[in-house]
Amino acid sequence: MSNPMQTHGAASWIQHSGSDPAGARKFYESVLGWHVNDMPMQDGSSYSAIVVGENPIGGFMPQPAPEGAWTIYITVDDVDARFKSAVENGAQGVEEPADYPGVGRMAKIRDPYGASISLITYESMQG
Template sequence: MSNPMQTHGAASWIQHSGSDPAAARKFYETVLGWSVADMPMQNGSAYPGIMVGEAPIGGFMPQPAENGEWTIYITVDDVDARYQSALDKGADGVEAPTDYPGVGRMAKIRDPFGASIAMITYESMQG
């Protein structure tokens, strides 16, 4: 099985954003039986990672957000080029390409049909 964090076009991460991250974490731990582990970040903070077996598949954004949503991250070979291609084809830029040390480069778009998706090139792919 290929690694979705290194495979262009693969869904590789899910992230919950909402008004009460701690309550959302408890809700999904109970409802879905998820195990959530605090993953240390380079800046000294912790990110609540959703674990399936020994591997994280997503997490809960620690900072509260006004509007709740799940974001799906798709691994891409070049965030900047794919982001620009989406804009050229009618998408709205939600978050411009940005580097996140220890993770990778990310961007978020809203497609012409109203759905949002995030693109990521993980540091492990950047050679």
């Protein structure tokens, strides 16, 4: 099986944001039987990562957000080029491409039909 974090076009990460990250974590641990591990981040904070089998597949944003949502990250070969193409094809740029040390380069778009998605090129893919 190929690694979705390395495969252009693959859904590679899901991330929950909401008003009560700890409560959401407990809810999904109970309902879906997810194992959630605290992963240390480069800045000294931790991130609650959802682990299925031995692989992290997503996580819970540590900062509360006013509205709850799940974000889907799609691995792409070039965040900047794919973001530009999306905007040229009618998408709204929600978050411009930016680097996140220890993770990679990300951007967020809203397609012409109202759905949002995040694009990511992981650091491990960058030269």
